[in-house]
Amino acid sequence: MDWRFAIKDTLAENRIFLSRVVAAFVLILLMSVGLVTRLAYLQVVGHEHYATLSKDNRIKISPLPPTRGIIYDRQGRMLAENVPTYSLELIPEQIDNLDDTLAKLQQLLNVPDEKIEQFHKLRKRNKAFNSTPLLQNLSDEDVARFAVVRPYFPGVDVYARLVRHYPYGELTSHVIGYVGRINEQELKNLPVNDYRGTDHIGKTGIEKTYESQLLGTAGYEEIETNAQARAVNTVATVEPIAGSNIYLTLDIELQKIAHEALAEYDGAAVAIDIKTGGVLVFVSKPGYDPNPFVTGISAKDYKALQDSESQPLYNRALRGLYPPGSTVKPFYGLAGLEYGVTDFGHRSFCPGYYRLPGVEHKYRDWKKWGHGAVDMNEAITQSCDVYFYDLAMALGIDRMTDFMHQFGFGEKSGIDLVGEVDGLMPSKAWKRRQRKQAWFPGETVITGIGQGYMQVTPLQLARATATLAHYGKVVNPHLVHQIITPDYAKAPELDPASQIPLKKQHVDNIIHAMTNVVHGARGTAGRLAKAIDYQIAGKTGTAQVFTVKQDEKYSEDAIAFKMRDHALFIAFAPVHDPKIAVAVVAEHGGHGGSVAAPIAGEIIDAYLKPKNTDAHENRIPQ
Amino acid sequence: MHMKTEFRNESFQSPSLLGNLLRRLHIDIPLFLCLLLICSLSFVILYSAGGQNIQLLIRHASRMALALVVMIVLAHVNPRQLQSFSVALFGVCVLLLLAVMAMGQISMGAQRWLDLGLFRFQPSEFTKIAAPMMVAWYLSEHALPPKPRHVVTALVLLIVPVLLIAKQPDLGTALLVASSGAAVLFFAGLSWWFMLGAGVVLAALMPVLWHFLREYQRNRVLTFINPEADPMGTGYHIIQSKIAIGSGGINGKGWLGSTQAKLDFLPESSTDFIFAVFAEEFGLFGCVGLLLLYLLVISRCFYIAVQAQDTYCRLLAGSLAFTFFVYVFVNIGMVIGILPVVGVPLPLVSYGGTSMVTLMAGFGILMSIQTHRKLLPV
Structure with missing residues (x-):
């Protein structure tokens, strides 16, 4: 601790300090001279250069928007492309009398009033020196007509622009979605630099989910302009980088077959490649033509779509909530085996109804006289309700809920x-929370046959079926197979598949019963077996429709149709090496076996028996 | 007259009423006049840069008034008291910085603020004064020039708040705090060899530091090296501010003549980039004039430092004076494109209150050192 005894030499300290202040001041002076030198360099030497730049800020940085990535199906067929079209655009800053110019253009090219209105809206959002489109998809004739008078319209010009086009239209509307003009809400949250020069953004579907990959990177041009804002020369260019191309797992041919197989029914069909989770078919019917949305759909057409009774804008496969009906029976059967509350050979008697002890109310079987004594195989094959009322009571709602959650x-x-929704697997806790009510035993009974509160999406049904076919290895459905950039190709990252602990023998039994649904003598989907030389395992379902929307107009025929049950069918094939799992919902189709099963059959058949053998290989450039 | 008798009853000694009042307020007149000049200039520039927005000027004035009050209050505090508070103040600062890290509100992606209910408060600003006070206190406890041991301890003391601030992340303030502490060491007589060695070590550590920088901080440095690399983003500032300054020429475009700011080409024109507007309107002459004004302030501060009667006061005064110049240099350097863009305002001129209060607090301390001088035993 010798510092305590160090002598403070005040004079020496003063001397040091003084010398340091002098040093610091010299340093400060030198640095100031540095600043002044730089200032002089900018303001004297560079003055002329910078003054030129400053005069109307002559170097204009003009963004070069990237080309949006193209979307292909699993075989490389183009589902979303960029098509060059002519668009008539105005630069408001360069037009003296905007209203007059618009009026003249309206006369010349027959511009609808609506487009003028749209133009004004866009103009307010754009900067005055930006080009704002008035008309898109100009015909060659219109282009020629404008070319003649072009010199009289300063600030107006025809540009060739790339516009998003969906060649399959309605067929892909609920998968690909569409791009549309960036609206004010979106503008607030966008990274401005990435979207310079780009005025479209993915609004729904793959276009929205993979927006950042599809977009690409904007480039720019530094343009020197004269006082009239005309480009004199390009100082520097940084090329834009096109967005990534995306290959889907979807098979557009299969999609078409499914769409057509649904025929007059509204509904949904989802097919999943069991081994990979890749979605092969994702149909929500009816769809809509996404192309008008790209250039701006008219208010009238949009209203027509919104008001349409069949709700074409509604993605049934993703968001449609249906009672699953009897399609849940194989799962509850499996739950019964897994929890050991019954065994596969155990017979229980079906008199055509079920009663809770001490309660008068009869829960009816769909077969009025009952199925007699049935084991689980027969109960699934013939879709006996009473067997599953009984099983549900033996399991209890808590175990049912736990088990079903594992299947998604x-x-x-x-x-x-x-925009995917959760669906609903009811539980005691859910009911207490949502309805502030206790769970009643009767609710367990009807949950056993997929009625009551339970609601599923077609996608969930397909996923659960695929997971069952996969012996409990959970299938994670996804649509994008590969994202291709100039540098690399990569598959999107998936959650690792988890395994539901199931006994193989139990699953074998359930699959056996589901195979009998199609191939057994008394199977509910027996007609499917006739035309095929491989085996399908499936389960029919018929879901009661209990809601009729309040604002619907009263019409005798429509109501009668609207009251018909939804037809459901889940299936996978081939039974011994499952490749594809399918779920079909045909709204108001009546019976699963007669309406939904044949649709699923067509999809499976088309997938397993391709016309050319390599049709299902992914054709993706490596 | 009635008035006259009143005056006579006061202890009226100086022929100048104002001078007497200022002395009683412990105000150093030359420094005060220089500061007032710069402050008035700031209104002139801000009026133009802010698009002739009177509301903006009123807010600026109210903050300036607050800063002046802080200055006068601190001018009254005896430097000896300041000295005895140094350690406690520094401790509180570090604790507050820790608190900011723990529960600071996220403000513009960075955690700098501490919400005290009534107002929000930036402890890192406090540290700009507390850190040199601490180092000055520590070094003045020992014989000077400092022994290596004491230098190391002082550096450790300094690095704690610097790291905490850099972590917020507020690189600009962290560098200012570091330089204020380093300035104390310099004035204490740190050996030139040590400084050379430290410079070499720092240069060698650059790649390591780079690793710890946030994405946006790296971008700023990269943009500084090559502003044209990103003309739409970070580089845009620099390109536009160089156009503004260069187009001002020798004589400038005249007051309210700035087109770069007016046409919105120049961002942040009333805060960090206000010097570009000044340079555009008042040209090279104006810039040199403003720099001279700043140098005048710094000269007076150094004078006060040399006149100070104990080591603590000398070191603190020297450091405050030097740090003030660092402020000026970093801001102007960044605006004219010789330093990376860090968020440091132009002292006393930029719109924005927090740094003005800190600066004025510093000047308050300097005035206190000067005006309490004769009362101090040598």
Whole structure:
């Protein structure tokens, strides 16, 4: 601790300090001279240069928007492309009398009033020196007509622009979605630099989910302009980088077959490649033509779509909530085996109805006289309700809920589409929370046959079926197979598949019963077996429709149709090496076996028996 | 007259009423006049840079008034008291910085603020004064020039708040705090060899530091090296501010003549980039004039430092004076494109209150050192 005794030499300290102040001041002076030198360099030497730049800020940085990535199906067929079209655009800053110019253009090119209105809206959002489109998809004739008078319209010009086009139209509307003009809400949250020069953004579907990959990177041009804002020369250019191309797992041919197989029914069909989770078919019917949305759909057409009774804008496959009906029976059967509350050979008697002890109310079987004594195989094959009322009571709602959650019921599947819904797998806790009520035993009974509170999406049904076919290895459905950039190709990252602990023998039994649904003598989907030389395992379902929307107009025929049950069918094939799992919902189709099963059959058949053998290989450039 | 008798009853000694009043307020007149000149200039520039927005000027004035009050209050505090508070103040600062890290509100992606209910408060600003006070206190406890041991301890003391601030992340303030502490060491007589060695070590550590920088901080440095690399983003500032300054020429475009700011080409024109507006309107002459004004302030501060009667006061005064110049240099350097863009305002001129209060607090301390001088035993 010798510092305590160090002598403070005040004079020496003063001397040091003084010298340091002098040093610091010299340093400060030198640095100031540095600043002044730089200032002089900018303001004297560079003055002329910078003054030129400053005069109307002559160097204009003009963004070069990137080309949006193209979307292909699994075989490289183009589902979303960029098509060059001519668009008539105005630069408001360069037009003296905007209203007059618009009026003249309206006369010349027959511009609808609506487009003028749209133009004014866009103009307010754009900067005055930006080009704002008035008309898109100009015909060659219009282009020629304008070319003649072009010199009289300063600030107006025809540009060739790339416009998003969806060649399959309605067929892909609920998968690809569409791009549309960036609206004010979106503008607030966008990274401005990435979207310079780009005025479209993915609004729904793959276009929205993979927006950042599809977009690409904007480039720019530094343009020297004269006082009239005309480009004199390009100082520097940084080329834009096109967005990534995306290959889907979807098979557009299969999609078309499914769409057509649904025929007059509204509904949904989802098919999943069991081994990979890749979604092969994702149909929500009816769809809509996404192309008008790209250039701006007219208010009238949009209203027509919104008001349409069949709700074409509604993505049934992703968001449609249906009671699953009897399609849940194989799962509850499996739950019964797993929890050991019954065994596969155990027979229980079906008199055509079920009664809770001490309660008068009869829960009816769909077969009025009952199925007699049935084991689980027969109960699934013939879709006996009473057997599953009984089983549900033996399991109890808590175990049913736990078991079904493992198969993804009541949860989002995590598919790469925005807007997925949870569905609903009811539980005691849910009812207490949502309805502030206790759970009643009768509710357990009807949950046993997929009625009551339970609601599923077609996607969830397909996923659960695929997971069952996969012996409990959870299938995570996804639509994007590969994202291709100039540098690399990569598959999107998926959650690792988890394994539901199931006994192989139990699953074998259930699959056996589901095979009998199609191939057994008394199977509810027996007609499917006739035309095929491989085996399908499936389960029919018929879901009661209990809601009729309040604002619907009264019409005798329509109501009668609207009251018909939904037809459901889940299936996978081939039974011994499952490749494809399918779920079909045909709204108001009546019976699963007669309406939904043949649709699923067509999809499976088309997938397993391709016309050319390599049709299902992914054709993706490596 | 009635008035006259009143005056006579006061202890009226100086022929100048104002001078007497200022002395009683412990105000150093030359420094005060220089500061007032710069402050008035700031209104002139801000009026133009802010698009002739009177509301903006009123807010600026109210903050300036607050800063002046802080200055006068601190001018009254005896430097000896300041000295005895140094350690406690520094401790509180570090604790507050820790608190900011723990529960600071996220403000513009960075945690700098501490919400005290009534107002929000930036402990890192406090540290700009507390850190040199601490180092000055520590070094003045020992014989000077400092022994290596004491230098190391002082550096450790300094690095704690610097790291905490850099972590917020507020690189600009962290560098200012570091330089204020380093300035104390310099004035204490740190050996030139040590400084050379430290410079070499720092240069060698650059790649390591780079690793710890946030994405946006790296971008700023990269943009500084090559502003044209990102003309739409970070580089835009520099390109536009160089156009503004260069187009001002020798004589400038005249007051309210700035087109760069007016046409919105120049961002942040009333805060960090206000010097570009000044340079555009008043040209090279104006810039040199403003720099001279700043140098006048710094000269007076150094004079006060040399006149100070104990080591603590000398070191603190020297450091405050030097740090003030660092402020000026970093801001102007960044605006004219010789330093990376860090968020440091132009002292006493930029719109924005927090740094003005800190600066004025510093000047308050300097005035206190000067005006309490004769009362101090040598």
